[in-house]
Amino acid sequence: MKRVRCPKCDNFITFDETKYQPGQSLVFECPECNKQFGIRIGVSKLRNTQKEEKIDEQSNENGYGSIVVIENVFHYKQVIPLQIGDNIIGRYMKNSGINCPIETNDPSIDMNHCIINVSRDKKGRLKYVLRDGPSYTGTFVDNEILGDRERRVIEDGSLFTIGATSIILREADKD
Structure with missing residues (x-):
């Protein structure tokens, strides 16, 4: 499962990326604000769902904690x-x-x-x-x-x- 963020209200929409081919375009309608927007699989703002994200508590991009x-x-x-x-x-x-x-x-x-x-x-x-x-x-x-x-x-x-x-x-x- 992947998730994409609505560009208008920042609501996350989750979908099953395995049903689509790389390069395929998808159109979503946000259930919160009804904004329609499109993405392209394998190219766009796709993000892992929260359960799949690997979170490193010790991550320290800039060295300040x-x-x-x-x-x-x-x-x-x-x-x-x-x-x-x-x-x-x-x-x-x-x-x-x-x-x-x-x-x-x-x-x-x-x-x-x-x-x-x-x-x-x-x-x-x-x-x-x-x-x-x-x-x-x-x-x-x-x-x-x-x-x-x-x-x-x-x-x-x-x-x-x-x-x-x-x-x-x-x-x-x-x-």
Whole structure:
């Protein structure tokens, strides 16, 4: 099974690619927004379904660590790489401008829910500081809500919660 994303509303449509030949053109109509769009098998924006995706929790495209979004009823497991500076975490919406979007249906996650700042300390080690967005439902670290303007240093394996979603920090590989 493969899935393709609607170019208008970003809804995923799943289909069985084994019924079609490479190079064959398909036309879809999005059940959410009724947008019609076409793809070509073997050429286009096809993506594995979430169950088939191979997710490496230690993946580290740029060397600054990542966050692992734990699968629940609202979304599938996701690994999102971090960058140096502010990493704004929130619900994915097309053209929102956040740099760590979570693809979710969780209504309790704000568009700009929380921020992880990645920097280097005086010894050159990476430092991760979490703060709330501010958000409507808050950001929790070890079952304690972060206060207004409160910053919390988190480390590899730290678990924090936004809305109904739990996230684990994975630091960059240590040399």
